Amino acid sequence: MNNELTIEISIPTDDEGYVLLQCEHCGTFFKTTPSDLKDDGILHVFCPSCGLTSDNYITDDVLELAMKKIKNTENDMVYDVLKGIERHNKSGVLTFKAGKRPKHESEDPIRSGIDAMEICTFLCCKRTAKIKPLLKMTGAYCPFCGVKNYEIE
Ligand SMILES: [Zn+2]
Ligand SMILES: [Zn+2]
Known part of the structure; x- marks a missing residue:
């Protein structure tokens, strides 16, 4: 039997269709x-701030949500097993009640917030990203090729 759990988490985009990423080196969003x-x-x-590449850009919010989902799924599995025992023993001597299905911890939608970011066009790649206004002023590394851009539109 394959006991692996697959849990899908969709990272919501903001109103303009951007997803939030976080650099694992400097924590910049x-x-x-x-x-x-x-x-x-x-x-x-x-990373537009330190110019390094990260293995993953998953934010703490997403990780937290993943952990909650795993916990809820595990609780459900335990409950289903107990429920099965309960049914099995209906006519038997042993009585067993699985009780109520465990309450789920709320799986909050991930805030796609941290809104004080501006859309910037990186001319080197002709692609856009949202970065903090301060980075825009001081210059930022292009998230797509790693070249530092000083005059960002
Ligand atoms: Zn960084
Ligand atoms: Zn570029």
Whole structure:
């Protein structure tokens, strides 16, 4: 039997269609569009602040949601097993009640917030990303090629 659990988590986009990412080195938040992330031409995503690439850009929010989902799914599995024993023993001597289905912890939708970001066009790649206004002023690394852009539109 395969006991592996597959849990799908969709990361919501903001109103303009950008997803929130977080650099694992410096913790900087930035946003890009899912279509740019999936583009075959993009091999690495560079942090606009420190210019490094991270293995994953999953934010703490997403991780937390994943953990909750796993816990809820496990609780359900235990409950289903207990429920099965209960049914099995209906006519038997042993009485057993599984009781109520365990309450789920709320799986909050991930806030796609951290809204003080502006859409910037990185001319080197002609792609856009959302970064903090401060980064825009000081110059930022292009998330798609890692080149530092100083004059960002
Ligand atoms: Zn960084
Ligand atoms: Zn670029």
